[in-house]
Amino acid sequence: MGSAVRVIPAVATSTTAFVGRAWRGPVDVPVRITGLAEFERVFGGDWAPAPMARAVRLYFENGGAVALIVRVATREGAGRAQQAVIALVGGLSLVAASPGTWGRNLSAQLALPADAAGDPTAFDLVVSDEADATRDAAGRGGSGVIERFIGLSLDPASARFAPDVLARDSKLVRIATLPADGQGAVAGTASADPASGDDGLPIGALEVTDAANEAAGTGMYALDVATGFNLLCLPPFTPDTADNGDASWRAAAVFCAARRAVLLMDGPADATAADLVARTQGWQDLPRDWVAMYHPWLRPADAGAVGAPACVPPSAAMAGLIARTDSQRGVWKAPAGAEATLRGVRGLCLAGRASGAPTEADLADLNHAGICPLRFLPGGRSIVPWGTRTLAGATGSGSLGAYLPVRRTAAMIETSLQQGTAWAAFEPNGEPLWAALRLAVGNFLHVLFRQGAFQGATPQQAFYYRCDASTHTASDIAQGRVHLEVGFAPLRPAEFVILRLDLAALPADPPTP
Known part of the structure; x- marks a missing residue:
């Protein structure tokens, strides 16, 4: 054995995974995102039926640096999400790279090269996501992206075989059907069939947390092919979802505990402090030291604007704050207190309180139950977390996993040592x-x-x-x-x-x- 000292690097601590619905993008595939602009480019940004977009926005606004995004969509039945189709002449057809009506804004132009260099099946292809088209269900129009592919081939032996090249290099389309054997491509232009493509029905536990996803590697279990994550956020399944449900939260908590990740759990939007305390007392079968719950929901800065929600769950903003704290002070620093201000929000939405803000008694009750309350700073308008416990931190638990910084520091050390x-x-x-x-x-x-x-x-x-x-x-x-x-x-x-x-x-x- 050599005498050189082996260096053990510390692993990342705040990579945050989000699983939810999106306007476009790969389905059931974890995609690493390092900023809001990249999320908008890959997944289409804000879309009213998909709360995940706003969650990701709050994450990066509060200091998040790296996110893993898993887009899910309805997969079965008549209401499943489907890809739009572009039928070119001559038997060649394309489909949008991912399901959704966004693909209806696509068009394709096929041209035959003047010099096919010995390949009679060669062709050039230009695909446009038309910004001025509004054939999608939301009337949003395309992204304006144009892709050009020169010297594609219908010959499977060619290094430029069209299905392989588009699958590897195109963000917009895939080959659906090829011309009959012996036939070449035919020049022409076509737009996507406006009757094709479907955004699918609203998602639920079936697409995100149900046990069937584990064997299929779909929903949150798609994260198992990623290089690792530290925090998990499950945005509301739909804009009208006040709570993703005990079964989903329990499945997510077990999933996180097995992977040394912390579930950032949102209390129900309509829960009073007393409601939430009573509810958590029945969760004894949860791996409580891997769950941090925050309450109440937050009033976003743009609340009242057209299309903006009145209240949003706090987990995404907290994930961003945790990432910011890790970067500035270290994973061992509690992401709470006077300096831990939340950005992009201007109010609180606690049920049963006219102001939306918890009283001192509410704060004490939530903390004693291992729930991290959010509050206005005394004498100011800044909103901060006023607790740093996991659900194992209920008064009298005595667990060292009761403290979020301790749980996360231990996870970082253990993972670093095992990998290093x-x-x-x-x-x-x-x-x-x-x-x-x-x-x-x-x-x-x-x-x-x-x-x-x-x-x-x-x-x-x-x-x-x-x-x-x-x-x-x-x-x-x-x-x-x-x-x-x-x-x-x-x-x-x-x-x-x-x-x-x-x-x-x-x-x-x-x-x-």
Whole structure:
């Protein structure tokens, strides 16, 4: 084993996943987005039937940096979302790259090149998403994007075989049908059939959280093919949805806990503080330390404008604030308090309160139940979260996972160590490997200590780590099982948080006779 110190990088902490309906874009595929403009380009931006667009806007407005977007749509039955069709002459037809009536604004122009370079099936194609067309159901018009493809071929042996090139390079269309064998393309222009394409019916749990999605890799389970996420937001399924329902929230919580991610859960829009406290008391089967609930809903800055909702759920704004806090202070800093102001909002929508704002008694009741309340700062108009607990943080729970920064810091450390020590799987299990692990882990924890992640004036007070003969049995060594124990003193509670990681290594060499 080399003598160089292995560096363990800290993993990302605030990549936020959103699962919901969108105007356009890939369906049941996680797409990494790094800004609102990119979301609008890929998924079409604001669309009245899809609350996810506004949620993503609030996320980036409040400091979010990276989002994973999973667009879902109705998949079955007469009300399923469908792609628009462009029928060119000669048997060649195209379909929009994704379902929805947005595809009705597409047009295509096929031309035959003057010099086919020996390929009689060659053709050129121009596809337009016409900005001045309003054939879609919402009358929005197209994006104005134009794509040009030169030297496409109908020959499957060609490197420019049209179905392959469009599937790889086009954001607008795919090949639906090809001309009959032996026939080439025919020049012509066509617009999408205005009777084709369908936005589908409103989505629900069936498309997002139901168990059937797991085997299919659809809905929120589509995130399993992504590189990882830290926070999950489930915007309301429809604009009229006040609550996505206990079954959906429970499924999402279990999903997140299995992936070391935190579910940012919205209380029902019409719930009073007392209603919500009573409801959460029945959720004992939830992995509560992986769920942070915020309440009440927020009044957006543009409330009252045409098409703007009166109130929106807080999870997306909180995800952005958490990302902002992570970037400025670290994952161990509580995303709450006077400096944690929410942007893009101007009021609160608590049911049962004429002002929409919780009273001091409401704030106390919510906090005691492990619910993070939102409030106006005393003497000001800024809105801030006034709690930093998970649902496990109900008074008297005693769980270290009761504190959101502790839960997220522990998840970051555990994931970083597991990913950053993967090299151990190719080393013989024994003291040289353990020493290398101790050195790498010690350096990683010391960097976090210097950044202010732990309590304690010295490293000895702040953290410890063990990987030696005391953490292994003879059977562990022989079978290549490596046990690493790490403890750290989080900033909130006084106790140490202890993580035990089981790693893999090569089995120890048998003793020489």
